[in-house]
Amino acid sequence: MFVQVAPSILSADFAALGRAVEELTNAGADLIHVDVMDGRFVPNLTIGPPVLAAIREHTNLPLDVHLMIEEPERSIADYRKAGADVITVHAEACKHLQRTLTMIRDLGAEAGVALNPATSEHALQYVLDDIDLVLVMSVNPGFGGQSFISSSVHKVANVRKMLNDAGRRAVQIEVDGGVTASNAQNLVTAGAGILVAGSYIFSAPTLGEGIRSLRIK
Numbered sequence: 001m002f003v004q005v006a007p008s009i010l011s012a013d014f015a016a017l018g019r020a021v022e023e024l025t026n027a028g029a030d031l032i033h034v035d036v037m038d039g040r041f042v043p044n045l046t047i048g049p050p051v052l053a054a055i056r057e058h059t060n061l062p063l064d065v066h067l068m069i070e071e072p073e074r075s076i077a078d079y080r081k082a083g084a085d086v087i088t089v090h091a092e093a094c095k096h097l098q099r100t101l102t103m104i105r106d107l108g109a110e111a112g113v114a115l116n117p118a119t120s121e122h123a124l125q126y127v128l129d130d131i132d133l134v135l136v137m138s139v140n141p142g143f144g145g146q147s148f149i150s151s152s153v154h155k156v157a158n159v160r161k162m163l164n165d166a167g168r169r170a171v172q173i174e175v176d177g178g179v180t181a182s183n184a185q186n187l188v189t190a191g192a193g194i195l196v197a198g199s200y201i202f203s204a205p206t207l208g209e210g211i212r213s214l215r216i217k
């Protein structure tokens with residue numbers, strides 16, 4: 001089964017992000033996963049629109065922007081302008097989730113919804129027509145290098161069933177957190193189409209080997 005690999009630059013050297021993005025592009029990444037954290041929704045702070053715009057200059061790959069921020073509706077236009085192709089917001093961070101997703105699509109980006117490990121897939125039930133992607137978090141967001149929560153595989157299967165039953169087969173499921181070559185196969189079998197990996201890819205002998213070992217034969 002074909003799977004796309006989206007390396008997370010959270011594990012890169014933040015003093016050399018341009019070079020990291022170029023290296024990942026040359027190593028065969030399908031998308032570049034950019035983790036935006038606000039120090040409120042999650043206990044960590046990363047980058048904002050100006051840094052995203054700077055990264056944009058270093059790759060032609062789609063920028064997959066994961067917003068771990070409160071009130072994302074206040075800044076999604078800035079992330080789109082900075083070059084985001086996919087914008088994913090957390091269901092837990094949106095008071096008016098359907099409105100925010102519509103806003104993302106109206107800006108011309110693909111709209112994603114992320115679910116924390118403790119959030120049920122039922123949170124998606126009334127926005128199935130408004131999404132292009134579901135991001136199943138397989139760790140609690142905030143940091144790279146955490147251990148994979150194994151119940152995520154079951155959640156991926158439940159989300160896949162929900163999407164298929166609603167006639168939304170084209171919606172991709174992306175999994176983020178603790179992804180390695182040991183759990184990739186199960187995730188893809190359950191219905192994941194995009195795997196995010198940070199520490200696994202950056203600790204592989206080469207970025208290319210890390211990316212290739214996540215592709216399911």
Ligand code: DX5
Pocket residue numbers: 008009010011033035066139140141142143144145146176177178179196197198199200
């Ligand atoms: C976690 C981030 C992830 C993180 C994944 O909050 O959303 O994208 O970079 O890192 P690993 O693959 O190391 O768990």
Ligand code: ZN
Pocket residue numbers: 008033034035066176196
């Ligand atoms: Zn992420």
